[in-house]
Amino acid sequence: MDHFEVFGLPRRLRIDGAELQRKFYELSRRYHPDFHQAAPAERQAEVLDASARLNAAYRALRDPISRIEYLVRLEEGRETKEGATVKPKAPPELLGEMFEIQEALQEAKASNRSDGLEPGARETLAAQRDRLLARYRDEEARLRGPLSEAWDAGGSAERSRVLGGFKDALATRAYLRTVIDDIDQALGEAGEGHVSHRRH
Numbered sequence: 001m002d003h004f005e006v007f008g009l010p011r012r013l014r015i016d017g018a019e020l021q022r023k024f025y026e027l028s029r030r031y032h033p034d035f036h037q038a039a040p041a042e043r044q045a046e047v048l049d050a051s052a053r054l055n056a057a058y059r060a061l062r063d064p065i066s067r068i069e070y071l072v073r074l075e076e077g078r079e080t081k082e083g084a085t086v087k088p089k090a091p092p093e094l095l096g097e098m099f100e101i102q103e104a105l106q107e108a109k110a111s112n113r114s115d116g117l118e119p120g121a122r123e124t125l126a127a128q129r130d131r132l133l134a135r136y137r138d139e140e141a142r143l144r145g146p147l148s149e150a151w152d153a154g155g156s157a158e159r160s161r162v163l164g165g166f167k168d169a170l171a172t173r174a175y176l177r178t179v180i181d182d183i184d185q186a187l188g189e190a191g192e193g194h195v196s197h198r199r200h
Contacts, residue, residue, distance in 0.1 A: 002074055003057035011074070013148040064144050065173075065175045071151075074165050075159075091172045101128050101179060108186050122187060129183040132176050139173040166176055 007023055029035070030053040036044055042138040060070040081158045114150050117125070147169060 001052070001117065003070060004074075006054055006057035007061065008156060011071060012152045013064070013071065014152050015067070017062065020058070020062060022056070022168060024062075027054050064148070065140065068143055068148065068166055069170060072163065072170065075163055091168065091175060094172065094175065096173075101132075101183070104184060105186050117187065123176045125183050125187055129180055129187070129199075132180050132183070136173060136176045136180065139169050139176065143169050143173070 002011075003108060007020065007027075009015065028077075031047050032052055033044065033047055033051065036047045039047070059066070061067050099169070104121070104124055106118050108125055141165065147162055147165050153160055
């Protein structure tokens, strides 16, 4: 049973968040272990398994981006996040731009003084980070908007094309996030306010 089936939903991306939450609370009460303490051990184990499955399904489906990531894995026949610790590779269209940013990062690290980065290097990196954050947000908007709408509206042939679009946008978003994190670290701002790009 996949996460959509846990909630009795088709594999669609437009989900009413309030309705999903209402259904989650309803099912949570049904599968709460406290209500099954007098049941045989086998039934208690089934209830614990159902409760764990419900919680995992809700975590995956309540956030639109997590929902897309899960859908892609599901459509590819894998439900786990294997390889999640591997840094994503740069999409080909970003390689030239990323080369310049990596050069700027190396220069900034090489010229790092005891009192911090040189003002020019700091300004350059901050401007590049802001530009990358805007692109990151654009990728999220594309995932949540046109691609999700095309998935829900499309037939099987269209869905195959959209699945490729999801994978490209997710890879681009993941790579941008990695580079933004690297810039934050070079600027000494990791975890200091530039968190809008981080995973949910």
